[in-house]
Amino acid sequence: MLTSVAEAPRRDRPAYRNFAVTVARVERRSPTFVNITFTGDDLADFGTAGLDQRVKVVLPLESTGFASFPDGEDWYTQWRELPGELRNPFRTYTVRAVRPDEREVDIVFACHGDVGPASAWAGRAEPGDEIVLIGPDEYGSGRTAGIDWRPGDVGTLLLAGDETATPAICAILESLPEDSVGAAFLEVPASGDALEVRAPEGVDVRWLARDGGTHAAGSAGRQVEHGALLAPAVRDWVVRHLADLGVTRAGGDESAAALAAAERADLPDTPLWDVPAGQSLDGACYAWLAGEASVITGLRRFLVREAGLDRRQVAFMGYWRRGRAELE
Ligand SMILES: Cc1cc2nc3c(=O)[nH]c(=O)nc-3n(C[C@H](O)[C@H](O)[C@H](O)COP(=O)(O)OP(=O)(O)OC[C@H]3O[C@@H](n4cnc5c(N)ncnc54)[C@H](O)[C@@H]3O)c2cc1C
Known part of the structure; x- marks a missing residue:
């Protein structure tokens, strides 16, 4: 005890x-x-x-x-x-x-x-x-350090990630209040990678397997590119739920320069990471995106520039970068 x-x-x-x-x-x-x-x-x-x-x-x-x-x-x-x-x-x-x-x-x-x-x-x-x-350390000076899931009090949740984000998405889903609504998209290498996870009824959990398990493009057994399933699935869902996301018009008001500052995929040593810090969100949507950096950057760009979400509603985290070892 x-x-x-x-x-x-x-x-x-x-x-x-x-x-x-x-x-x-x-x-x-x-x-x-x-x-x-x-x-x-x-x-x-x-x-x-x-x-x-x-x-x-x-x-x-x-x-x-x-x-x-x-x-x-x-x-x-x-x-x-x-x-x-x-x-x-x-x-x-x-x-x-x-x-x-x-x-x-x-x-x-x-x-x-x-x-x-x-x-x-x-x-x-x-x-x-x-x-x-x-x-x-549970008893240290900041037990919630290193947590980037900060949805505030929003209506609709959107989680999207690849296999490296699957453990985080599963842990988040299992912690959600029963009345949560939204969707989670998990792109994984194989259809057998769809893990068991508890999620509230109102959260639609979709596993997307690059070996073709849930996608016609791979039905001949051909592995599809990283992110090739995640991006269209998220786009499709967002377009169908624009009204629930608190967006009244398509196209964000973010300037290209403001977004580019956080999205320098061309600079190999720049962390691709932007997490809304501490402000209290309410009413609209909160999106949490993590996985391969260029895939996640593209998704974020879509949500903010095309779908019209406020960038403060979108947490995006490049968990790894294709062709590069993690920076130490
Ligand atoms: C906050 C955070 C949380 C994370 N949580 C998890 C987690 O719970 N589980 C998990 O598996 N990963 C997780 N990751 C991702 C993990 O840190 C990276 O995949 C890491 O690069 C793996 O290290 P490595 O030594 O295997 O490969 P590295 O030495 O870093 O990289 C070697 C090569 O492998 C490539 N590579 C790295 N990861 C992958 C991959 N998944 N698929 C294909 N190629 C890859 C790189 O591009 C590089 O070319 C997380 C990352 C972050 C930032």
Whole structure:
């Protein structure tokens, strides 16, 4: 049982910190998704705010494991000062579930082969493997840090993403009030990747499989391009629901320059990320878009420039960028 003293936020504990964990279970849930359950005594204090809360997954070095990986709030600065061969690789993931009483955290990895260290690691993970998570501390100075789902009090919700956003979308759907309305579009590599998820009745959940599971273009077994299903499905839904989205005319009033500032897909080191910060939304629609950067940028451009949504109603997050490793 947690005491009330432990429940109070403590300024002396950072919002995010290192958790040394071990793989407890590996469940291959579908052709793409692997759910890995981590365990460790320290996970009793792991943050439970959920939704799309992000963590860093730090991977071991073959020779020295985690011996050189820094601890403490300024871990990133210290890590950057290390010689290359002593720097552990790390990547960003979403907390799919937290069970503090059982000292467990689940992360769902979308495996895309051996081209990246995180996907390669997840593809071979076994019980007993050790890693480090940099995650939220339930009793630290900001337990909701790293959460970008901020819908305010809106009428209609729109979620759209690819396989990398699937864990976040599923966690968000499961947290929604029963009277929520809207739609969620999840584009995944294969029809077998449609995972079970609880969602309110008023939220239409659509899985779009690039192998042709739900789309005629792939019916001959041909894999379609990343985003090729997501973009038209979202467009079609938005056009049919313009009235519910609080838009009275097509075409936004955003200047091209204002949007371009947040959408420099041409600049490789610019994060493609724009999340409405803290203002209270009400009445209209809230859209949350995450996945491959160019696909998500295109969707956002459509919502704001063509459909006429206010950009403050649209959170867009480039979770990865085709042809580029995650920036460390
Ligand atoms: C906030 C946030 C939350 C995220 N949550 C999750 C999550 O819960 N689950 C999850 O699986 N991913 C998630 N991602 C995405 C994940 O961080 C990236 O896919 C990451 O690049 C994977 O690292 P890697 O080591 O496998 O590949 P990297 O070394 O980063 O990249 C190597 C190559 O693989 C390509 N690549 C990267 N990801 C994919 C992919 N999915 N499919 C095809 N090619 C790819 C890159 O373009 C690059 O060419 C999240 C990202 C962010 C920013």
